[in-house]
Amino acid sequence: MDDNNRYDNIKDVSWQNVESDRAKIKFINSKRRSNIIKLGKIFCFVLVASISGGISGAYVSSKREAAKIYTPNNNQVVVESRDNADKAGSENAAQNSVSEVAESVSPAVVGISNKAQDYFGLQDLESGSGIIIDSNGYIVTNYHVIQGADKVMVKLSSGKILNASVAGVDERSDLALIKVDAKNLPVVRLGDSSKVKVGDTAIAIGNSLGGEFPGSVTKGIISALNRKIEYNGVIYKVIQTDAAMNPGNSGGPLCNIQGDVIGINSLKLGTDSNIEGIGFAITINEAKDIIKSLMSGEKVSRPDLGISGESVVSQDNKIQGVYIQQVEKNSGASAAGIKPTDILLELDGKKVKDISDVELILDEHKVGDKIKSKIWRDGNIIYSEITLSQIDKK
Known part of the structure; x- marks a missing residue:
């Protein structure tokens, strides 16, 4: 190779x-x-x-x-939605709020016993509730609770019983002020009833059925505002609630969920066994001025026309108003030239059908206000201006 x-x-x-x-x-x-x-x-x-x-x-x-999933005894799985859980939580929170209101307000709610003297001695005449509005012993209640009393007894939330004196009354508003000899008493906080709305929570506190169930607390809602009802011939503008009220609740507070007193429980429409859940309270805003006057020892003054009369309607229904029967001397109506037999058709631009309509209009004004009137006299229409005078009501 x-x-x-x-x-x-x-x-x-x-x-x-x-x-x-x-x-x-x-x-x-x-x-x-x-x-x-x-x-x-x-x-x-x-x-x-x-x-x-x-x-x-x-x-x-x-x-x-x-x-939230849990298994009950029957081994079936039940699911509770968050909506239900939130609703339950809200209800618990509301319940806690009611408890807080009860704890804060109840110490200032008292029981009132009205005693009258007869042949057998002092007898229980009426019982109700009251609200301590001043730490020095001033208590507001309903006039009908102490009406006709020879002796008024007050039972504090502590159980202590004291004698009370009547400091002043206003029969027309169904309010009264009584006084006990005590110091440093717990008091309520007065609210603003003009801010109350239908559907708001309402809490009533009082001595249901007298001394048998002291400090009872019931819860409901505000059912209506500015409800006009007639009681013993007087027209009342009141708060309506479905919070349960029973004999003995009269004079107790109606509170909102913040614990402010928005009304004074006064009337109960419950004479018919078929009627339930309708209670009434005087608005606290209306009561404030009256209480202030009573505490200062003054009479409660209200504006007045100075007339008395009754409702009338003509046969053809064209004339309807208040037939004036009497005109008081030195009254606003007298100064305006209004006479007996005149028919008052309108007042302050509003139609009047009876004397209660007149009173409701006057409640919106003060002494010294000038309001227009429309009068029917012998087939003629007369317009006049009336200056409201003062009338004192005990």
């Missing part, structure tokens, strides 16, 4: 070895790449599984947050 052939053989062998090595290298690289791909797939699977698990866990967690 010559040198050239030898060189060719060596070259061929070397090339084959290189090709073989390359084949081996290529084989080894492919295997590693396959392993890397497998590892990548596994990593992606794990990542996807982790994300899916997280989403599932969040979903389950949110579902558990949205519903």
Whole structure:
């Protein structure tokens, strides 16, 4: 073999070895790449599984947050929705608020016993409730609770019994102020009844059925505002509520959910056994000025026309108003030239059908206000301006 052939053989062998090595290298690289791909797939699977698990866990967690699941004795699964849970929470919060109102107001609510003297001695005539409005012993209640009393007894929330004196009364508003000899008594906080709305929570506190159930608390809503009712010939503008009231509640407070007194429980329309959930309270805004006058020893003054009369209607129904029977001397009506036999058709731009309509209009004014009137006299219409005079009512 010559040198050239030898060189060719060596070259061929070397090339084959290189090709073989390359084949081996290529084989080894492919295997590693396959392993890397497998590892990548596994990593992606794990990542996807982790994300899916997280989403599932969040979903389950949110579902558990949205519903409380419990198993009763019959092994049935019952789900309580969040709406129901929130509603229950709101009801509990409201209940807690009522409890707080009761705790703060009840110490200032008293029981009142009206005693009258007869042949057999002092007898219980009436019982009711009262509200301590001044720490020095002033208590407001209904006039009818102490009406005709020879002796008034007050029972504090502590159980202590004290004699009371009548400081002043206003029969027309059914309010009275009594006084006990005591100091540092708990008092209520008077609210603003003009801010009360229909549907608001109403809480009544008082001595239901007299001394048998002292400090009874009932809850309802405000059913109506500025309700006009007639009682013993007097027209009242009152708050209507469905908070349960019973004999003995008269004179007690009607409170809002903040614990402010918004009314004084006064009347109960419940003589018919079929009527339930209708109670009335004098608005605290109306009572404030009256209480202030009674505490200062003054008579309660109200504007007045100075007339008395009755409702009339003509046969053809064209004339309807108040037939004036009497005109008081030195009254606003007298100064305006109004005479007996005149028929009052309108007052302050409003039609009047009876004397109660006149009283409601006057309640919106003060002494000294000037209001217009429309009078029918002998077939003629007369317009006049009346300056409201003062009338004192005990």
